[in-house]
Amino acid sequence: MNNSFFTRKYIIQGIFITTALLIVIRLFYIQIIDDSYILSANNNVLRKVIVYPARGAILDRNGEILVQNEPIYDLLVTPREAKDIDTLLLCELIGIDKKGYIQRIEKAKAHSPYRASQFEKQLSSTTYARLQEHLYKFRGFYVQNRTVRSYPDSIAAQFLGYIQEVNQRDIDRSDGFYRPGDYIGATGVERAYEDLLRGKRGIKNQMVDALNRPQGSFMDGKYDTLAVTGDGMISSLDKNLQILAERLMKNKLGSVVAIEPSTGEILTMVSSPTYDPNLMVGRELGNNYMDLLNNENKPMFIRPIQASYPPGSIFKVVAALTAQQAGMIDAQTRFTCNGGYRYGGGRGLMRCTGVHGTIDLARSIQVSCNPYYANVFARMIDSRGMSGPQAYDLWREALMKFGLGSTLGIDLPGEKPGLVPTSSYYTKIYGSGKWRSSFNISLSIGQGELGITPLQMANITAIVANRGFYYRPHLIKGIGDQKIVKPEFTEKISAGVDAKYYEAVIEGMSRVVNQGGSGRAVAIEGIEMCGKTGTVQNPHGENHAVFFAFAPRENPKIAIAVFVENAGYGGTWAAPIASMLVEKYIRDTISLPKYLQDRIYNGDLRPKPKKPAAPANSALNKPVDSQTQQQEPAALLVHHSQRPRRS
Incomplete structure (x- = not known):
């Protein structure tokens, strides 16, 4: 027992x-x-602070800053901890009222009573400094540092784009990368290169006391992760040229695109009217965005890549080149101009602004002869031993090798393809496949249903400057410290026309500027600029003015296209703008007579206030989305009763 x-x-x-x-x-x-238990035990005095990386800076081609970062501060709150708050003092410090305070707290509670969320975003440095002195009084509130974009010169808004707070769709598509309150590139380069510009966020474990005051890093930062700054970008833009181009296009609607032919790098890209990109930063972003969106002149519309216009007489350059390659004409081919071209059994008449007599190819470019190119088009469609639709398909295929009718692949979102209608479109319109050149003769001089973006116009000029090839136009020439160039921007693309066929066309373009052509007023002494003016019909107001050119003739440094809406003749408005930009870029001077410069700088070509809107399908030659054109191409028809003009 x-x-x-x-x-x-x-x-x-x-x-x-x-x-x-x-x-x-x-x-x-x-x-x-085991340190993890220490972390758990100290959750009530530890704060995990997200460290947002600075977005990569964007520089111009010469290393000048286009976009940089400046600090801002978000005020966060954990609702469960927000007790005994002097709400009047807090409201005064950050510039809100009591009602705004209650709304923000309720929104934070709906998000989570136990997790921190944004109470007020994008406090300025001044506001933060004022708040910081009293922050210890507001238990449950703390400040998170981040950066926003700043634009020192307030230029290139449509090119650079802007950033905005992510929406739920952005979050869902990011595979967990983005969280509510994060920012993402919304448009422009910011959007196109978002994955590289955004960097990688970090985490900082911060000790705080009972009064919400920071007490330093936990475990000397052992469990912190560093934020990684986004990749910097070297753009192809020339800042000084961009500033001048925007100044020249002030109070005008239209586009300027200049390309370096040997690389495809875009030297300047203006969409006018433009806006100050700094308007898209800060707490007024939403209001500013709506003001811009509702502006009748559409400053948010990126005209160089989204506006589609009939090209007018500058199209004759492409017509001359493709016809030579097809064997329909050569440099010595002559046609007679008696002041007009009759077609459709004599029922239709395409007029010319002069009687040029019998002229060859170079002369036809110099004087921009309409009948010459009507004859060229007739040969291309009617004289190839096949039906009109079959011949037209070959003609269209040749145009598409020049980058028309499709996107060029620029590194900007939202590029439109323009429009080169298919033969089936005309077959449907005319009810059979027995149509000939007389049915769409307006195409011969760049009118009718053709739609070309200003970027495509500039690219055509670069092709001519290069005598037959181009590099895909792009806006970023170097990524990160290694200055990486995307491989698609180094590919040499043929336009399908042999180099030997370019000389007669280039000679004609040289004469336009340097030997008494329509661009003679903008010739640059000592620089042989080769160009072509155009005047695009607009039955709802003044015609549109267009000019494209490259310079110098040998070893070209710049190819440029200028399109000014409602400006009349190309030689009057578009050509002087191009001339000043070309000379500025090549030798950093402008020698155009002062009276011409003043007229351009001070000219106001904005449309007068609109009368009640006309039906949508009456907007014949206004810039339109190319997708709309494809749905309603009949709205762009040039009828026999219209008189095509020479530029």
């Missing part, structure tokens, strides 16, 4: 001793060995 008692006694003691040892060992492990 006694033995049994002592046995049970020792067993019980052993159990207690073993249990005590296990508890001591476990406590030792938790407190000394």
